[in-house]
Amino acid sequence: MKKAFLLFLTILLISPVVLAQEIEKKEAQKGHYNISKFKQLNEELPTPNNQHTASGAPGYEYSQQKVDYKMDIVLDDENQRIYGEEIITYHNNSQDYLEYLWIQLDQNVRAADSKSPEIQSRGLNTLYTPSQFSKTFMEDKFDGGFKIDFVKNMDNSDASYLINQTMMRLNLEKPLAPGQTHTFKIKWWYNINNHVTQGGRSGFEHFPKDNNNSYVIAQFFPRLCVYNNVEGWQNDQFWGRSEFALEFGDYDVSITTPADHILGATGVLMNESEVLTKTQQNRLAKARTTFDNPVLIVTQEEATKAEKQKSKKTKTWRFFAENVRDYAFATSRKFIWDAMAVDINGRTVMAYSYYSKEANPLYGDHSTRATAQTLITYSRHTFDYPYHKAISVDGQMGMEYPQICFNPGRPNPDGTYNDRTKYRMIGVTIHEVGHNFFPMIVNSDERQWTWMDEGLNSFVQMLAMMDYEEGYPLNRGLPKNIVGYMKGDQSKLAPIMSKGDDVYQFGNNAYAKPATALWILRHTIMGPELFDHAFKTYATRWKFKHPTPADFFRTMEDASAMDLDWFWRGWFYTTGNTDIGIKEVKKYHITDKPTEQAIKRYERFGISKNDIPPSLYLVSEDSDEFTEDLKNNTAKDFSSLSTYIDENFSSEEKATLKSPKYFYEVKFEKPGDLVMPIIVEFEYEDGTKERKQYPAQIWRKNDAEVTKIFPTSKAIKKITIDPDEETADVDLSNNNWPKTTENKFDKFKKKQIKS
Incomplete structure (x- = not known):
């Protein structure tokens, strides 16, 4: 009992700091996984x-699968609906037997029973505008989503299928063997959403002044999911944000619109003479040889005239698109249309823009030119753009599909626009046209x-x-x-x-x-x-x-x-983030006079002070042995160094030798998690500057701090880390020597001392 009491008393008397140090020491001795x-x-x-x-x-x-589509689409402008029928041919190029096919039904994200709104966590606001209140609490839900009329086999027998939210599983009568194809057909329709008031990646915009609509239509047809050897079927539900994984294939598409509409779409227009006037055809032919400025195919005056006369007739546009992963189109009687040829390494590609008068002159000034520049720059950094055209549409959103994209940006009502509007429009246009490369081609x-x-x-x-x-x-x-x-x-x-x-x-x-x-x-x-x-x-x-x-x-x-x-x-x-700083800088001077530290070191080996061989020594300015006369020494004056140089270097080699006068020992610290290169700029007292960059591998053996020595013939006035802010350093207060401002840790220490 007495021994136990003494042991307990001893534990009580041990300093908590000492105890913590002992525990830390034991922990440090344990084995660990590679945490480098x-x-x-x-x-x-x-x-x-x-x-x-x-x-x-x-x-x-x-290997990868291939899916071909033959579609007949009707746009109902009076009721804002899409009607469609498609024949789908699925090519199984894998080595697997497929029991079913998964089909994406993206429009179901807007169905009345969609679960997408249910996963959002939102509290009650204390302030609503009348329109917000009406939309949130009073209006019926939009009746969106695909209305499937039928899913049939090619012999017109009903196919077996099951719909799970935004996915449809087509059950095959027998597994689809490697190398085989399966063809089936689907008929559907849906109500088109107003993307301005209801949101969405496609839809229509209504213009109340002239009572017209502009349509940007995508994700409008049931389309196959990707099947590969990485994840099998990529059939994650579409919740409204993350986009799509799709197979490449050929598209034969017919789109029926009002006769006075102008339409742009994925694919080659196969019946140009049927849907374009002779004047439009001639202008388009001119545009195909014009590489410097856009050519108007439909002018603003012509588009404004079309707005006032709503045709009850229809016309059908026919397109064929080879080896694309998706399909989209835009159509309106309001569209101005311009075009310009783009030279992609000797091959002509067309840049098109379709836009309302409300988007002019901003679109006329920049849309097609930005589209052309995108094709040129991206082709230089990736591969030559393989398709025949790229389209930018005044869609007032940012969304992309093969060969066509919908972009924002409109000027003020008087036609003026500031730089912010201009650069936003250009930036989004380049971004969305650029999506033709990622992920429309690099899929x-x-x-x-x-x-x-x-x-x-x-x-x-x-x-x-x-x-x-x-x-x-x-x-x-x-x-x-x-x-x-x-x-x-x-x-x-x-x-x-x-x-x-x-x-x-x-x-x-x-x-x-x-x-x-x-x-x-x-x-x-x-x-x-x-x-x-x-x-x-x-x-x-x-x-x-x-x-x-x-x-x-x-x-x-x-x-x-x-x-x-x-x-x-x-x-x-x-x-993690980047934070690299300067922890400590020591300035040394050279001397041939043995320092106390050197003398003691030699004495440990039995060498007396008088027997020390000629050597050079570095003395820190914060050392007790530092004297003012050290500042006046230069390396070339030291007899031992001069003798060594005379005996070992030719006159030509001597001319290239440097004469370091100062030696700086810089200790870098890394409070941040990321390892990154150290970029250091030295500013000398004579105003000149020099930079060094150390690879990130400098941190490979010490993730907290590293030390480098900088010999120089000139005194350093200032040291700066990452002077051009190249590394996303999150705290610049420790990037300078001498320190210009206190960093957060210094302020914290002072606050702790004061308290």
Whole structure:
């Protein structure tokens, strides 16, 4: 009992600090897994196979399905409805037997019984405008969603199917064998939503002044899901945000509209002479040889005249689109239409714009030109644009489909517009036209990996905007502009490698942060030459195919001989941020007089002070041994150094030798989670500057701090880390020496001392 009491008393008397140190020491001795920031991504990436190889390229067994559509579509302008009938031919190019096919019914997200509104968490507002109150509490739900008239086999027998929200399962009578096709048909209709008042990625806009509608129509037909060897059927529900995974195929489409409508759509117009006037055909022929300025096919005067005369007749537009992954169209009697030819490495591609008078002159000034520039810049950084045209439509949203996209931007009623309106319109147009490359051709799964289309596209968009106008004001994608997001509340951040529906701050997560990551890779880590070749290799390898994130990561490394696993892990798999600072700077001077420290060191080896061989010593300015006369020494005056140089260097070599007078020992710290290069700028007392950049691998053995020595013949006045804000550093207060402002930690320490 006495021993136990003494032991208890001893424990009470032990300092909590000492106890904590002992526990920490024992914990430090335990074994641990590899926690290095430079650990390879082998555990995170899927195992390579013969379809998705270790190099990031498609393998020799790579295959993908093909789906062909023949559609007859009728637009009911009076009732704002779409009626459609389609014949679908599904080609099973896989090695699997398929028991059923999954079909996307995107319009069902707007059905009266849709569950999409039910997953939103919203409290009651205390203030509503009359329109908000009416819409929220009084109006009936919009009767949206597909109305399926029938699903039949080609012999007109009823096909077996089941609808689960935005997905339809077509049950096959027998499994579809590898190499076989299955053809069936669906008839449907739906009420078109007003995308201005009800939202949505397609729909109509009503113009009350002239009582006309403008239609931007997409996701309007039942379409097949992707089936592959990565995830099987990609049949995640469509909740309204994350977009689509689709198969490539051929589309034979007929669209019936009022006779006075002008229509643009995916595919080659097959009956131009039937739907265009002779004047329009002649203007279009001229546009096909005009590469400098857009040519008006339908003028504003003609469009304004058409607004006033609503035809009761109809006409049918026929299109054929080869090897596209989706289909969309836009139509209105209000449309002005202009066109311009674009030279893509000797092949002519057409840039078209369709817009209302309300969007002019902004669209007339910039839409087609921005479309053309997008095709040129993206082709240079990826592959030559393979289709015959690209269309920008005044759709007052930002949405993309093969060969056509819907964009925002309108001037003031008097036709004037400011730079903000102009650059927003140009930026969104370039972004949406750019989606022709990602994901309409490099066909990633947008619903699972949103960043693979939005992030990559936002990055190339930056390059196209800079090409469009010198000094273009970039915003999203620059490292300094992502800082606010990256240093935000960690509970409201998600890694880029997260499913799109599940992330916070969707724009920053899926667009801005991955675009910033690629900007940093190109401009700071890899350099344009290495990056551009690797990026182009990825795009070329996976055009008209279904890449995964691993294919992108592996290709970028495979084509550049750079190990970037540390970068992918930090930027894409974590929510860490960059914070690199200067912890300490010591200034040393050189002398040939033995220091006390050196004398003691020699004495430990039995060498007396008088027997120390000729040597050079560095003395810190904060040392007790530092004297003012050290400042006047120069290395060339030291006899031991002079003797060594005379005996070992020729006169030519002597002329190239430097004469360091000062030695700076700089200790860098890294409070941030991400490992990044250290970019250092030295400003000397004579006003000159010098920069050094150390690869991120400098942190490989010490993730907290590293030390570098800088010999120089000139005194350093100032040291700055990341002077151009290239690395998205979230705290610049520790980036300077001497410190210009207190950092947060210094302020915290002072506050603690004071309290």
